[in-house]
Amino acid sequence: MSRNEILEPSRPDRLGGARGCEAALPHADYRIMPLPDDFTAAVGPYYARVDAGRPLIGLPLRDIHVSVRGYCHGAVITGLADLQSLAASYTVGMHDRFAATVSLTVDFIAPAGHGDFLELRTDLLRSSRQFLFTQALVAKADGALVARTSAVYKWDPAPHETPDIVRRLFEPPA
Template sequence: MSEVPAGFTPSERTGPFFDLIGPVHTRTDERGIVLGLRARTEHCNARGFVHAAVLTALLDVVCGRNCAAAAGADAGLVTVNLNVDFVAAARDGDWLTATATVTRAGRRLAFASGRVEAADRPVATAGAVFAVG
């Protein structure tokens, strides 16, 4: 099961780590910037669940990208704090969708809450704070 849901395209914004776990896909909808990733065996831990590091990376990036869009931060953002709660397991083959809601975007700090879902069920949630500029 490697198909990509409608509306998602390969992310133009990438980097060495995202290249390692990707391909990461993106789309923009009423929720803002949304990331998508098809979980593969390489993403899983010894128990067969998607590793927390993969979920955390998706949450960090989706929260950061949405905060940057809200803040109009051309210089980019730096993660100050990221609290992640893992609420269910994702498995090999699951399509992971990461979304974020910006709660405040100021001149110095931006705040967001994020969520990763698999099959319309929450897998992980996060609260994030970013330094702007």
């Protein structure tokens, strides 16, 4: 499946739902995050918005995200949870670098399924010269909790070649 097929809203998937995500977005200000790697492109698209200064990341669950039983794969939720480093980087104003995962814990609370929109809400616990400490909740659009997470990240030592790469993931182009 090509990336264009993933974003094509008019083609139904095997469960009869739309492959695309526009109709499933719970807030009109969500926009596709232009993530620069193949893994997130294959799993996503992920969506981002900033609400009252707080960066939020969302993922509409489609056919590729769920098992034959109709439940979202834990790996999909874990992949979304790992993006909390980006939200924390945005929060502290570290827009020029990414951070590598040192530790990530995910506690699964309730299932999610095809058609649900998952939203990651990150809290920054601490930022130092080398590390980010975070926690986050993954919830459905109606607020029902799906997972809670905690993570430690280590800042990349060198800035990204694009000076404001993290800001660009959350804010629309000027």
